Amino acid sequence: MSFDLNSLLRPHIAQLQPYTSARDEYTGKEGIFLDANENPFGSITEQDFNRYPDPYQSDLKEEIAKIKQVRPSQIFLGNGSDEAIDLLYRAFCNPGKDNVILLPPTYGMYEVSANINDVEIRKVALTADFQLQPEKILAAADDQSKILFICSPNNPSANKAKREDILYLLENFKGLVVVDEAYIDFSDEPSFTTELERFPNLLVMQTFSKAWGLAALRLGMAFASEELIRILNKIKPPYNISGLTQETVLNAIRNKAKVDQMIAEILEERSFLEKELAQLSFVQKIHPSHANFLLVQIPQANKVYEDLINEKIIVRNRAKVLLCEDCLRITVGTRTENNSLLEALKKVCH
Known part of the structure; x- marks a missing residue:
């Protein structure tokens, strides 16, 4: 399928x-900077923050x-994937005219x-x-369907979509196909970044918030054709990623062995938690997970959710979400946190 x-x-x-910012006109790092109306005396903090950051995050990229x-x-780097x-x-959808295709249950910000x-x-x-229905998706689309959002591994269900279904949609959907891979580090599925050269209509989103443990920094990644990335850079705020965030993430990337260790520990704890939950008589179903959380079906989930709060255990109530009736979304914690959760569940679900 040709794609324009x-x-x-x-x-x-x-x-x-x-x-165009001052850093667009001069990208060098040496010199006397009198171009951006910055404070030449530095900052009142121990570290100087008086200079604007690189608007295109070149070193980090x-x-x-x-x-x-x-x-x-x-x-493309953004203030979170959001x-x-x-x-x-803003780039592709004319208000009141165009449409997008969403696949519930899925990440809520697409709809917002x-x-x-x-x-x-x-x-x-x-x-x-929680699998895709490709033919129904294509039947729902028309000439004004600009974007299809696919979350895989999916939030809140934690499963991965069938790769052949996503490939089929990439080959046949006439708009952009966004594959949100926020949880890809916890899955055995290879990233769709490997398909960027093959599909100019593909954009893959990932994040530093989950496996990297940098949620407070709000740094999201998007991978796509150079043409599409240029469009996003064209309309983004000029300095959308702070210098402190860029520096912190650069240091984190240089310590990737630590990230790999954390991922391995989370996967070990996910297996432990899934095994222990399965032994509880009141647990009706644990959905297969390729993420750092489990979607667990429990009778009277609304009540259990409130009872857990009283025990100072906070999970996510998904009981009112389509296809997630009586389900709680439980993030994988440390062994101590997971044991506390299990003990609390035994207490409130007796």
Whole structure:
């Protein structure tokens, strides 16, 4: 299928002249900087923050490219993945005219951003075992369907979508296909970043919030064709990633062995927690997980959720979400936290 990105783009975005910062005009790191109206005396803190950060995060992208096996020019960095989601709506979806395809149950920000941007939502529910329905998805789309969001591993169900179904949609959906891989580090599935050269309509999202343990820094990654990344850079705020975040993540990447260790420990704890929960008589179902959480079906989940709060154990109540009736979403904790959860469940579900 031939794909023309510009045919999807909102016309005024195609003609937009982006804001040019002082760091666009001079990208060097040496010299006397009298171009950006910064304070020349430094900062009142121990570390100087008086200079604006690199607006395109060049050093950080170089390091990310190495571990993700992509080119730096294929990377967009945003204030969480939510920024990339919002920018996609603003770039490609005409308010009140275009639509997007969502696959509930799924990550809630796709719908929130659609509503903020006044974009029609077309929903095609997952199957009972949380798999895609490709033919129904394509049947729901029309010429105004600009984006299809696929979360895999999925939130809140934790499972991975069938790879052949995603490939089929990439080959046949006429708009952008966004594959959200926030939990890919906990899965045995290879990332769809390996398909970027094959599919110009593909954008893959990942994050530093989960496996990397950097949620407070709010750094999301998007991987796509160089053409699509240029569009996102064109409409993003000029300095959307702070210098402190860039420096901190650079140091984290250089200590990737620690991240790999944490992932291994989380996977070990996920197996432990799944095994222990399965032995509890009141647990009805534990859905297969490729993430750092489990979706667990328990009778009277609303009550159990409140009872756990009284025990100072906070989980996520998904009982009112489509296909997740009587389900709690439980993040994998440390062994101490997991044991505390198990003891609390035994107490409130006697």
